[in-house]
Amino acid sequence: MSAEITTPGPGANVKVLRLERGWLQDYLAKRAGMSKSMLGKIERGERPLSQSAGAALANALGVTLDELLGPAPVQAGDEDRLKELRAAMRRFDLPTGEPARADQLEADVAELIRLRGDANLTAVTEKLPSLLLRVQEHAHRTGLPRDWTRVAEVYSTVYWLAARHRWMTMAELAVLKQRQAAERADALTLTVAARDEAGTFLNGGDFGGGLALVDQAIVRAESTLRGRERYLGLNLLHLRGLTLAGRMGEKKAAKRHIKAAQATAEEIDTDVNLQGIHVGPENTAVHVMATYVDLRRFTEALDEGESYLRAGPTLPATRIGPLHMNLARAKLELKDREGAVDSLLTAWDVAPQMSRVHPTSLELSRVLVSLHKRSNPKVTALAKRTGIHL
Template sequence: MSAEIPTPGPGANVKAERMKRGWLQDYLAARAGMSKSLLGKIERAQRPLTQGMGAALANAFGIPLDELLGSAPPPAGAEDFLKELRGVMRRFDLPTDEPVHVEHLEHDLVELFSLRGDANLAAVTKALPGLLKRVQNYAHQSGLPEDWARVADVYSAVYWLAARHRWMAMAELAVMKQQQAAERSNALARAVAARDEAGTFLNGGDFAGGLAVVDQAVVQAEATMRGRARYLALGLLHLRGLTLAGRLEDKNTVQRHVKGARRAAAQFDADVDVQGIHFGPENTIIHIIATNVDMKQNADALDEGERYLRGDFTLPATRIGPLHMNLARAKLALKDRDGAVDSLADAWKVAPQMARVHPTSQELGRVLISLHKRSNPKVTALAKKAGIPL
């Protein structure tokens, strides 16, 4: 099980894992294929641990990336809801005969996906157990593909919640059940399930494995799907592939997925929201910005990000919060510490619950607080929000 981190900063776990094994920095650096100087900066909170570097270090330790990053604690008072949620997931094929009012179901689904868009992790956690139980019961009663699509959609939300906290046992179980529901549903649900399956590879640091899942799903979608659903499926898959390739710093594969995502996005005048899943021109830009930072193209990321934020953007907090985190990464890499603090503060303002648990936010906070100490009141405020002692 992933180690829970008492204060934000996945990079802090690197030294703990190294010391636990009795390894010297030279030995770990050599195993991870990085310089001792870089490793030392990560351990001393002078350089943020990126997902790519984290994957190399996790591989050197022989553990999954999510274990190195550490799992985030559940929202306050959520333990009972999570226990109930696990029970509902286990009883996927054991429905009850409780009556389900479909009109209430539709309303509650809309509310769930709105809460997800707002990055309200606590409310999503509270809503999921009862809603998942009802959509499963109703799908068993009707047997209709569209009702199984609802089940797959809710399991995608379970995956999203679990992945945000790096609860990978729950995330992987959610994807397994999502795939089972999708097989009884339609091709779009199967494509989304493949995207989320690739996400578990991303969370675990197996970027190449995730790309293989994406490529297989792209071939399947191209061969079997038509119309709007085809472009939505391909777009979502290419965005996942883009992220995975960026973590590998594989320029050619990045460009292949950028082209695929842009081709699909060109079919939509504006971003669409299908059961909490966003795709279109804006979300494509957001993913390209994040990948530019992974590829160390930080100036390009800042230019694109600032241009986007000056426009009339429509994406919800669950996308805009990480955008600010990635702009903070780019600014820090370009030695604009004050700008990085401002962007991280924006991420906390837009999506505070996500900022508290997201590894990028945690790591940026750890490094910026270490670099600024008590010299910047904005950093002091961030430290108080994140629970990091000064």
């Protein structure tokens, strides 16, 4: 196999953007606060581009993190559906005049959330445009908070879909509309909207801004939520907070959010699906494991992840797929390349559509293929799935 994989991907994009500017590695490395050796390994596919390193390089290059990682291409047949979805989003305050049955809407939203949990991006894309128009129409007709919660829930899924593909213009518009709907709903729905809004900061590499937004939302949630809803909302926000802190390398902030997330998860007892997002002990364990990887606590991450899997996970593919990606990250850093390949292939088996577009999956594939200098059936299978030419 070649020493350098030139297939486009997160790490390879760094070199493309650097050469577009006519910069030498020394110059970019200095601007990003990293060694030339580290930058060279990232560009050659000998070391994966982490989100924290990616944010530093994006800032040095004058782009956002999502721009550095590169948007996922629109799949054949989805262009028309995405046009319809954008049109539905524009008509947020323009009712269609077509009545919709409340019971059918409830069933359709439940089906959408199930498809989201399965990480079925194609089916979610197909279902969203019509459903969004109908839930908006119904909420305008009734004006009831529960119906505006349903609108916010659908917009949360629009954000999820757009963020997975790094279509950030759509993602940012989605969270804006989600917040507008949430303001007509209730305090818990507004908390979910704040979590997703902080996600756009995460996607763009502005981890500090996202963390500040989370802290504001926590203060508001503590004063507006009561009972079980309070634990649900706070767990949701602390999960976002620990992820942002981990990406920043802020150990104290990460520890604070981890402790708070675990405490609220104990009160919830069993994971529940809150408007398409899981909160509770299991998802907390999955998030903590990922943050350990971000903080370079690889052995602890591996122990946490494998312990969770031994206990028998019940979370859906949208959470288990990234769990295996993070296991692959930890194993690669611990020099277990074969184990990393196995974990990444498992992520593909669990959530193939997500793995096809997820930057961690793409980057790990690029690096693992590059590092294997001899024929390996598993690596060959991984390269084929990712579209890397050997």
